[in-house]
Amino acid sequence: MSTGIIGIGVTGLQAAQLGLLTSEHNITNANTPGYTRQRTIQAANLPIMSGAGAIGQGTHVATVERMYSDFLAGQLNTSQTNISELDNYYAEITQIDNMLADTSSGLSPALQDFFRGVQQVAADPSSLSTRQSMVSSADSLVSRFRGIDDRLSQIAEGVNSQITSAVASVNAYARQIADLNERIVVAQSAVNQPPNDLIDQRDQLVAELNKVIKVTTSTNSDGSYNVFIGTGQQLVVGVNATTMTANASVSDPSRIVVGLQTSGRNQELPEYLVTGGQLGGLVRFRTESLDRAFNEMGRVAASMALTFNAQHSLGQDLLGQSSGSAGFMPDFFNMQNMQPGVIQNANNQGNAVVMATLVSPPPISGVYTLANNAGTYTLTRQSDGQSWSAASLLALQAAVPAAEGIDVTGATVAAGASSSVYSASAATSNFYTNLTTSDYRLAYDGTNYTLTRLSDKKQWTNASVAALSTTVSASEGFTLNVASGAMGINDNFLIEPTRGAARNIALNVNIAADPRLIAAAFPFQTRAAISNTGSGSISNGQALPGYGSGSVPATGVTVTYSGGNLTFAGLPANANLSVTTPGGTATVYTGPTIPYVSGAKIEFAGVAFDISGTPANGDIFSVAPNAAGVSDGRNALALGKLQVQSTVAGGTANYQRAYAQFVNNTGNKTRETQIANQAQQALLTQAQSAREALSGVNLDEEAANLLRYQQVYQAAAKMIDIGTKLFDSVLAIRS
Amino acid sequence: MRVSTSQIFDSGTLSIQRNQSSLFKLQNQLSTGRRILAPEDDPIGASEALNVSQSISMNAQLLDNQGNAANQLALVEDRLGGVTDLIQSVRARLVEAGGGTLTDGDRRAIAAEIRQRYDEAVSLANSTDGDGQYLFSGYRGATPPIAVAGTPGSRTVTYNGDDGQRLLQVENGRQMSVSHPGSDLFMGIRQGNGIFMSSPGAANQGTGIISTGSVISGFDGSTYALTFTSATTYDLTVTPPGGGPATTTPGFPYTSGSAIVLGPSGPPAQQFQVSIEGAPSAGDTFSVAPTTNQDLFSTIDQFIKALETPSQGNPALQTSFRNQLVRIGDSMDQALENVLRVRTDIGARMLALDSMTTVGQEVDLQYKSNLSQLQDLDYAKAITDMSRQQMTLEAAQISFKKTSELSLFNIL
Helix, strand or coil, X not given: CHHHHHHHHHHHHHHHHHHHHHHHHHHHCCCCCCCCCEEEEEEECCXXXXXXXXXXXXXXXXXXXXXXXXXXXXXXXXXXXXXXXXXXXXXXXXXXXXXXXXXXXXXXXXXXXXXXHHXXXXXXXXXXXXXXXXXXXXXXXXXXXXXHHHHHHHHHHHHHHHHHHHHHHHHHHHHHHHHHHHHHHHHHHHHCXXXXXXXXXXXXXXXXXXXXXXXXXXXXXXXCXXXXXXXXXXXXXXXXXXXXXXXXXXXXXXXXXXXXXXCCEEEECCHHHCCCHHHHHHHHHHHHHHXXXXXXXXXXXXXXXXXXXXXXXXXXXXXXXXXXXXCCCCCCEECHHHCCEEEECCCCCCCCEEEEEECCCCCCCCEEEEEEECCEEEEEEXXXXXXXXXXXXXXXXXXXXXXXXXXXXXXXXXXXCEEEEXXXXXXXXXXXXXXXXXXXXXXXXXXXXXXXXXXXXXXXXXXXXXXXXXXXXXXXCXXXXXXXXXXXXXXXXXXXXXXXXXXXXXXXXXXXXXXXXXXXXXXXXXXXXXXXXXXXXXXXXXXXXXXXXXXXXXXXXXXEXXXXXEEEECCCCCCCEEEECCCXXXXXXXXXXXXXXXXXXXXXXXXEEXXXXXXXXXXXXXXXXXXXXXXXXXXXXXXXXXXXXXXECCCCECHHXXXXXXXXXXXXXXXXXXXXXXXHHHHHHHHHHHHHHHHCCCHHHHHHHHHHHHHHHHHHHHHHHHHHHHHHHXXXXXX | CCCCHHHHHHHHHHHHHHHHHHHHHHHHHHHHCECCCCHHHCHHHHHXXXXXXXXXXXXXXXXXXXXXXXXXXXXXXHHHXXXXXXXXXXXHXXXXXXXXXXXXXXXXXXXXXXXXXXXXXXXXXXXXXXXXXXXXXXXXXXXXXXXXXXXXXXXXXXXXXXXXXXXXXXXXXXXXECCCCHHHHHHCEECCCCCEEEEECCCXXXXXXXXXXXXXXXXCCCEEEEEECXXXXXXXXXXXXXXXXXEEEEEEECCCCCEEEECCCCCCCCCEEEEEECCCCCXXXXXXXXXXXXXXXXXXHHHHHHHHCCCCCCHHHHHHHHHHHHHHHHHHHHHHHHHHHHHHHHHHHHHHHHHHHHHHHHHHHHHHHHHHHHHECCHHHHHHHHHHHHHHHHHHHHHHHHHHHCCHHHHX
16 A cells, blocks of 8 residues: 555656656757747556556656647748748848939939030030040949949859858758758657657758748658758758759859759759749849849940940041041940840750840831832831832832831832932931840750740740841840851750840940040031022931931032922932921932922931922022031930930830839839738748747746646655655554 | 747847837938938839939030020120121211212221221121130131132132031920021122112213112012113113013103112012112113122122222212112111021020020929929928837837846746
8 A cells, every 4th residue: 555655656756857857958948949848748557446446556757748830830931931032032132222222323323424425515516625524424424334233243243152152051951951860760769759859950950941942841650851842852851861052054154053963963953943041032033133133224225325326326526527437436335345145055065156236226217228129129117127028119109008108109219229218207216226124045946946035935936047036136126146057956045135235335445535536416517508599498407327428429419499399419329309298298209309398308318407488499508518517516416315315125215214214123122022021020920929839938837837846746755755654653553 | 828938038129129120210311311211212202213313414404505505695696796786887887978078088088997897897707706616607616707818899708617507405305506607697698678689780871870679569580671772761671580582662761760660560460669860871771680699798898999999070980889889788788687687586596595594493493392302301200200219119128128027937
């Protein structure tokens, strides 16, 4: 009986002791990351059956339990990986956001200063100092473009090095999880009890891993974890960890991408498989925001250089040189290094060298070329290369849509020659580019070449690169050609039309050295003869695409009014006169005599002007080379107007608006990330509270438990004391 | 709900951190005065602020250009004022010279003064602006527009400029010419009454003086020649424009000073009238022809030549002199009208510039207040926010202190 009493007391003592130990373990680990509260599970010992019934035999501790929920831990991990992704995304994008924050240091002020310089040249074209200050402001604009691009490049390099170090920590975690798997399996099979603290450690590693990349886990029957990334790519299986790699991408060596080392070779992971955590944030930031930032800046730079150059090339410099003169500098910006980047995939089998070129001169509306190729007449629209052909001009006119607003039936083009003709909009339109902010991929499947616009996956397919190039040049602003060699099956090329433009924009060195070469004037001027007695006047005139060295002969083109007609003399060969009456459409005449309409726009070979008023018979007007025209700032005015004209994105935005759009996009994306971050933070807090509510250590609770187990211990000790006393009383009876 | 001890600490620090970061942002806004610290604070506002700042900069440039244009035009206007004065003073001398009682010596004295005026006219036409650019040479700012050859009385003038108009962008979509080419100002000036020109034959012997004439219903562009067959009759020969067979009608009666109506009576009626005063001799001719153009300098030079030709005691030469004065007077009137036309035009441009500048300054204010609304901080609100945020932070700190102090272990 008394042994029973002492025995039961001892079970109580032991259980209370274990309880105290567990509580102390909890208290000491209250601040251990990932620690899960433990508690003892006590159970009654098997009773001894007797005639009096079942007599209890005290207690024992069945197990030490982790207060853990798979579901809650999973929720916490998901929230954690999401927030880590957003945190990293945010940390990167705020760098761009902050760069754009200061309105005085972005692109805007440099752009405004530059055009201010252009306007000043327009106001005083003969002054060398205004020309010099235009060159200086152009110089600071160029360095501002480069400065912004430099900063973006630094961010890109930062992303690369962060990916490399993140991959190193993924590998370290994976290795440790595999090690723990091994120890857990051994520990568990030895005593058939869960090794709680090892499991905690492993769960903590999975949680840490989730901060780097989103992983999913599954538990094997032996207690070990399998860890997967993406859509089930194995990272850890039991005791084996796969090595994750960070290498230069085969399609673009400047990008470090994540891969997995499988059976001895490196398998590049597509970016959509790298989600969650730091890596997910970095990769998503790079594709969504950073690439776009490069391209948006590049598009502004390329569009500006192309349109500015195109207008500049129509002018005449202070030395009197214009298109066709040996020393004339048609380009204000040096486009040599601004051409699209083409990156060959490292796995390509063929030897093709693919070149991409920006469409230059960029499109302008209202300008057409009428050609006669051995009796076939072709009218080509300059803005997109759209053309119509027919065997006669009458048939051609029938084929040209009325919306073009041009009547070519009266033209004359000699076989083998071509002539520039103009519709109503030519005199008021401006150059623009169709460049987008996307990169492209050119791939060959053995029969067809496919160009994919990466931003929206739009595709163009053709069996010939040349035909493909013609199609995309009208809508995407660049052309393609295979310079040498041939593409192998499944070869592909990454084409970056605008990425390098902001980095590589440069001034024409000759103009920078000699600002007299800025073409501020137009190469011709109009005159009304001093002997004219009528009230007719001729406008100042404007140079249009199609202007060349032979457009206005040295002796000039004279226009004589007589009896309601204008008669031209000295027109260059193959020139046709495009006449647009006010509010009307364009009619093309061969000349030399055309009906006079006051204010009608007359265009030939890139020369545009109008004559208005009431000329007297015999009045003479002329278009002559602009000799000694040092005070002419007409082209500088046209260049200055580019600032507000719609020159970017297919003629829908000006430079400033295209840049503002980039600022807006970045701001929006930053804000969006921040708001998502806040929402995710709330979820994380909830998930944390839920987990803590179950698994966290509460010191007050543990204090109470200490008291509880202390009292049980004391009571059990008392039981033993009583048992002893009972035994003593029995001994006393005997004596 | 069960709460773990570390949760108490974590959530305590988290709420304090949040409050601190809000406070930090407010403090930043207050210290910079900017509502938008980075585009993320208001992406649309940030990009709009960029666009508005471009508008401000462009508007400032346009205001500069307007000021520039106004200065240029004022300079041109000033020189044209000089030209007007000059023409008027020459015109006054012309009236004086026609007084009829002047001796050859008197006329030579006037000629000496007009020679000065000629030089003055040339120097006005070759005026330069502050940068040394010639004002009236069109695009050829480095070339003096007027070159003179020959000796006084038989000088020829060449215009070396061109017709270019120097343009400035004064408004979006509006370019304004801030110069006027000398070709239009000085060179291509109509003669006579601006439509036709009447003139006596060079070899006239009588004292007939033909008037300038005026249009009644039109002028058909023909050349009309009146040939006196006696002191009282003349023949009329009409040559249509561009040559062609001339028709001669003989025997018109002549009365001194009465209107001679010429031209087809219609329809369409294209009639005009001239008158001849004095006593023409038989064989004298007079003609009416479409106007031709002459430059201002040649007109002045002709005046000098006329003044310096002795005519004292020779009625034929005196008549010729008086006839010349009529022609020169007409030309001077045409030149004055021409300059006044240009001045009116320039005045209108300057007026337009004035109103543009007023509008531009108003627009500038609007843009600036717009920009301020977009990016400037509302201090009253920010300071209120700051106090509130401060209070919340203090509350968080105090409550955290209180909660974290509570522990069962303190009591045990």
